[in-house]
Amino acid sequence: MPIIEAKNLVKIYQETKKGTKQNVVLQNVSFAIDEKEFVIITGPSGSGKTTLLYLLSKLEEPTTGDVFFENKNLKDFTKQEERAFRQDLTGFVFQSYELIPTLTVFDNVALPLIIKGAKVNPDHISNVLKLVGMEPFAKSYPDQLSGGEKQRVAIARSIVHGPKVVFADEPTGNLDKQKAEEIMELFKRINVENGTTIILVTHNLAHLVYGTRVIELSNARIIKDEVLHG
Ligand SMILES: Nc1ncnc2c1ncn2[C@@H]1O[C@H](COP(=O)(O)OP(=O)(O)OP(=O)(O)O)[C@@H](O)[C@H]1O
Numbered sequence: 193m194p195i196i197e198a199k200n201l202v203k204i205y206q207e208t209k210k211g212t213k214q215n216v217v218l219q220n221v222s223f224a225i226d227e228k229e230f231v232i233i234t235g236p237s238g239s240g241k242t243t244l245l246y247l248l249s250k251l252e253e254p255t256t257g258d259v260f261f262e263n264k265n266l267k268d269f270t271k272q273e274e275r276a277f278r279q280d281l282t283g284f285v286f287q288s289y290e291l292i293p294t295l296t297v298f299d300n301v302a303l304p305l306i307i308k309g310a311k312v313n314p315d316h317i318s319n320v321l322k323l324v325g326m327e328p329f330a331k332s333y334p335d336q337l338s339g340g341e342k343q344r345v346a347i348a349r350s351i352v353h354g355p356k357v358v359f360a361d362e363p364t365g366n367l368d369k370q371k372a373e374e375i376m377e378l379f380k381r382i383n384v385e386n387g388t389t390i391i392l393v394t395h396n397l398a399h400l401v402y403g404t405r406v407i408e409l410s411n412a413r414i415i416k417d418e419v420l421h422g
């Protein structure tokens with residue numbers, strides 16, 4: 193059973209206020225992703241990568257077509273199912289980290305648990321921080337960290353609740369080559385050691401070595417969908 197399936201996804205934006213011109217951002221996009229895959233979505237700027245990630249993670253709705261999570265249509269989610277999808281089953285990593293500046297590293301990572309009303313076990317937070325190599329920075333604030341360090345904290349936050357799937361939109365886009373590779377290694381570890389399904393957008397073709405599959409978009413369509421043999 194696939195964990196996530198996209199069926200004939202179409203996303204159209206109206207380009208003018210009057211809606212006279214249409215911008216077709218995704219055109220009939222279909223694929224199925226199995227548990228434990230590490231899917232890399234690539235393609236030129238404007239090809240629809242971020243839009244696709246937002247549709248898969250229910251941050252946006254498709255114009256037509258469907259996304260299924262464990263065979264359940266995202267459109268048919270009850271409020272409860274939607275909350276579980278967001279708070280238990282998935283995590284999201286943004287290019288620009290999106291950490292809360294007034295919270296410490298520890299509290300940033302604990303936040304998803306606090307939001308959903310779960311008990312925060314400090315040992316668990318420490319272990320997640322250890323996994324991403326940020327335990328010594330637990331009491332630091334985001335503006336005291338480098339870009340790579342901030343992204344490690346954002347990754348810790350995305351996995352603290354033990355999600356089945358982590359979505360990441362160009363998580364290495366703001367980092368230099370070496371830091372970017374370290375972050376990709378970290379995603380690989382989370383994929384292999386925790387068995388987490390990863391769906392990650394990158395421009396960088398050198399990062400394909402970390403994935404198990406590549407989906408390439410061009411002009412709103414899939415032009416390649418291949419298994420990778422790292
Ligand atoms: N909210 C929006 N309203 C209107 N058009 C949008 C919106 N979001 C994205 N678009 C358009 O959709 C197209 C695809 O955008 P998207 O952000 O998905 O591309 P991308 O592949 O992620 O590009 P990049 O590599 O630059 O991040 C672009 O033409 C963009 O202008």
Ligand SMILES: [Mg+2]
Nearest residue numbers: 241242243361
């Ligand atoms: Mg994008």
